[in-house]
Amino acid sequence: MSWFDGFEGKTVLVTGASSGIGRATALAFGMSGARVALVARRREALQEVADEITEKGGEALVAPADVTQPTAVRACLRMTRERFERIDIVVNNAGLLIPSRVIDLDPSDLDAMFDVNVFGALAVMQEAIHVMQSQADGCIVNVASLAGRRGVTPLGGYCASKFALVGLTEALRTELHGSHLHVGLVLPGIVDTPMVHGAEATSPSPGSGRRSSTCRPPGWYGRSSPPLASGSSRSRFRPAPPRSKSWHRWRPASPIP
Numbered sequence: 435m436s437w438f439d440g441f442e443g444k445t446v447l448v449t450g451a452s453s454g455i456g457r458a459t460a461l462a463f464g465m466s467g468a469r470v471a472l473v474a475r476r477r478e479a480l481q482e483v484a485d486e487i488t489e490k491g492g493e494a495l496v497a498p499a500d501v502t503q504p505t506a507v508r509a510c511l512r513m514t515r516e517r518f519e520r521i522d523i524v525v526n527n528a529g530l531l532i533p534s535r536v537i538d539l540d541p542s543d544l545d546a547m548f549d550v551n552v553f554g555a556l557a558v559m560q561e562a563i564h565v566m567q568s569q570a571d572g573c574i575v576n577v578a579s580l581a582g583r584r585g586v587t588p589l590g591g592y593c594a595s596k597f598a599l600v601g602l603t604e605a606l607r608t609e610l611h612g613s614h615l616h617v618g619l620v621l622p623g624i625v626d627t628p629m630v631h632g633a634e635a636t637s638p639s640p641g642s643g644r645r646s647s648t649c650r651p652p653g654w655y656g657r658s659s660p661p662l663a664s665g666s667s668r669s670r671f672r673p674a675p676p677r678s679k680s681w682h683r684w685r686p687a688s689p690i691p
Contacts, residue, residue, distance in 0.1 A: 442467030445518040447511065449501055449558055450528035452479035455577060455622065459525055464492035471495045471514040471521075474528065501528045501554030504561075511561045520569050524562040526555045527577040536590035544591040551595035556602060566615050575618040576603045582621060 446463045450456035452474035464470045464487030472480045477498045484494035495517050497510040514521055530550040532543040559574055566572025581589055582596030600619065607617040 440466075441523075444468045444522040445471065445514065445520055446523040446525065447471040447473060447497075447514055447521055447562075448525040448527060449473040449554075450577075451483060452476045456525070456527040457483055459527065460494075461486060463523075464494055465490050467492070468523075469493045469495075469518050471497050471510070471518070473497050473499050473501070473510050475500050501558055502549045504557045507554075507557045507561050511565055515565060521562065521565050521572065523573045523575065524558060525575045525577065526558050526562075528554055528558075529577070529579075531589070531592045533588045534591060535588045539591050544594070547591050547595045548598070551592070552598045552602070555599055559602070559606060563610075563615065567613075571614050573616040573618060574606070575620060577620045577622065578603065580621050580623050 441463055444463075446460075446468045448456050448460040448463070448470060451460040451470075451472040456474070460470050460472055460483055470487060470492065472483055472494055474480055475498060477496060480496045480498060484496050487494040495514060497513050499506040499510040501507055511521065528550055530547050532547055534540065534543060555576060559576070562572065562574050566574075576599060578599045579592075579596040581593040582598075582600040585593040585597075600621075603617060603619045607619075610617055
């Protein structure tokens with residue numbers, strides 16, 4: 435049984451669907467029989483994902499939008515409802531990573547990350563809640579990061595934005611407790627995506643003021659596209675050896691409700 439079983443006929447909206455985790459997630463849902471709304475800024479990249487889904491017999495909607503623009507977010511959710519009549523699941527995945535040591539962090543870079551990772555995610559959550567409350571059902575899944583639980587260098591600004599997203603998610607889960615709406619939180623580690631490769635190319639080398647070729651902490655490595663795109667039930671993400679065997683409890687026992 436795959437984690438993506440049981441979604442046939444469901445409508446899933448994925449932000450950041452043009453590459454990386456968002457693309458792999460959209461493909462997995464599409465190949466499971468879900469109707470997928472693809473949201474990101476690059477229409478051409480979204481169309482490639484949509485074509486791959488439809489070639490496999492799935493159904494996809496290209497809905498280009500910049501999540502930092504609330505009117506664009508509202509428009510893409512409206513477009514999705516007009517096409518599919520409802521929205522069952524929203525995967526809030528769009529993200530921005532600009533590596534920098536805290537001492538060198540440019541406030542404009544921090545603003546840019548918060549615009550996407552926090553305020554953009556908030557805009558999607560708020561619009562999704564309005565839609566899901568009207569249909570008395572739905573699930574929002576926010577993709578944060580392990581960097582939202584522990585600060586690491588040279589990702590201080592990114593960590594701050596993901597800490598904020600984790601806080602918003604946990605607060606929203608409390609607010610919606612007892613309703614028919616559900617809130618999920620995903621905390622990936624370092625995943626082999628275009629965003630991470632871009633960060634590697636611009637990561638500062640400690641103490642030198644120069645750029646380094648990598649910003650990966652030792653012991654972490656993962657790949658998003660092959661396992662998810664194939665509908666595998668198990669990611670290739672591999673944590674460093676855990677201190678106890680309790681780590682496996684984080685693995686979900688069933689598909690998202």
